[in-house]
Amino acid sequence: MSAETPILLTIADGVATITLNRPDRLNSFTAAMHADLRAALDRVEGDATVRCLLLTGAGRGFCAGQDLSDRAVAPGAAPPDLGESIETNYNPLVRRLRALPMPVVCAVNGVAAGAGANLALACDIVLAARSASFIQAFCKIGLLPDSGGTWTLPRLVGHARAMGLAMLGDKVTATQAEAWGMIWKAVDDDALAGEALALARHLATQPTKGLALIKRALNASSTNDLDAQLDLERDLQREAGRSEDYREGVAAFVGKRAPSFQGR
Numbered sequence: 001m002s003a004e005t006p007i008l009l010t011i012a013d014g015v016a017t018i019t020l021n022r023p024d025r026l027n028s029f030t031a032a033m034h035a036d037l038r039a040a041l042d043r044v045e046g047d048a049t050v051r052c053l054l055l056t057g058a059g060r061g062f063c064a065g066q067d068l069s070d071r072a073v074a075p076g077a078a079p080p081d082l083g084e085s086i087e088t089n090y091n092p093l094v095r096r097l098r099a100l101p102m103p104v105v106c107a108v109n110g111v112a113a114g115a116g117a118n119l120a121l122a123c124d125i126v127l128a129a130r131s132a133s134f135i136q137a138f139c140k141i142g143l144l145p146d147s148g149g150t151w152t153l154p155r156l157v158g159h160a161r162a163m164g165l166a167m168l169g170d171k172v173t174a175t176q177a178e179a180w181g182m183i184w185k186a187v188d189d190d191a192l193a194g195e196a197l198a199l200a201r202h203l204a205t206q207p208t209k210g211l212a213l214i215k216r217a218l219n220a221s222s223t224n225d226l227d228a229q230l231d232l233e234r235d236l237q238r239e240a241g242r243s244e245d246y247r248e249g250v251a252a253f254v255g256k257r258a259p260s261f262q263g264r
């Protein structure tokens with residue numbers, strides 16, 4: 001990773017914690033930060049002890065999206081190719097988090113704006129500090145929501161709210177986000193880090209393979225019709241039924257003891 005260390009990674013108790021770490025710029029993304037995040041995710045995916053990923057930000061913000069100081073264009077100069085940036089950095093990141101075969105918990109510690117908001121919403125379970133907020137800031141600079149926002153938002157909050165948020169760029173508080181079903185839970189600021197870590201540690205002791213299959217099924221349901229989804233449930237349940245953790249779960253239930261899941 002680079003000397004600036006814009007991404008911090010720790011691994012303990014089955015949980016990999018990735019911290020976006022450019023607090024003086026509200027953890028906005030540079031190309032170097034994207035590269036370090038990719039490297040951190042490579043390590044997470046290559047470590048068989050990791051059974052849950054926790055994503056958070058350093059300082060008072062979660063992530064303010066793209067670092068706009070990298071996007072200022074001198075008069076007469078060619079505009080940056082944002083499609084290239086999205087194809088190289090943001091889209092692979094969202095796809096990777098959605099496909100990661102383990103739960104991804106996001107602890108939104110402060111403002112999440114632009115791609116930062118939609119990065120959080122791409123995670124599986126989102127907790128947010130009560131002082132945190134979500135802003136689809138794109139419209140204020142002539143852009144549209146990216147990082148999956150135009151797909152995720154209407155599915156989470158419905159078309160009318162998604163359109164309003166995308167066109168107005170209004171701030172959504174964590175409490176409002178919870179009430180709208182945009183996130184799992186808003187928690188008191190001083191409880192966020194502890195609660196998110198406890199949740200991630202709990203998930204890391206659960207049947208990882210089964211949780212990964214739950215994630216696949218629910219993610220697929222957004223585009224499948226009922227018939228396709230029933231077929232998918234059948235196929236994934238077949239796979240789940242062959243896991244060691246399923247065998248252990250049933251044995252523990254029948255034996256009236258607590259299960260010990262190994263994530264296989």
Ligand code: T3D
Pocket residue numbers: 024025026028064065066067068069071082085086090111113114115116135137138141143146
């Ligand atoms: O370009 C591509 O590759 C395409 C992909 C685009 C994806 C995107 O994310 S586009 C959207 C980019 N993000 C934004 O438009 C959000 C910009 N930031 C803000 O609107 C505000 O900073 C916030 C609402 C997020 C927070 O406001 P506030 O008042 O709490 O903080 P602040 O004072 O504005 O920010 C604190 C510092 O962080 C400040 O620097 P300073 O004055 O202390 O030196 C500010 O300039 C800096 N900062 C915040 N966001 C960004 C940023 N610097 C660079 N880029 C940022 N996105």
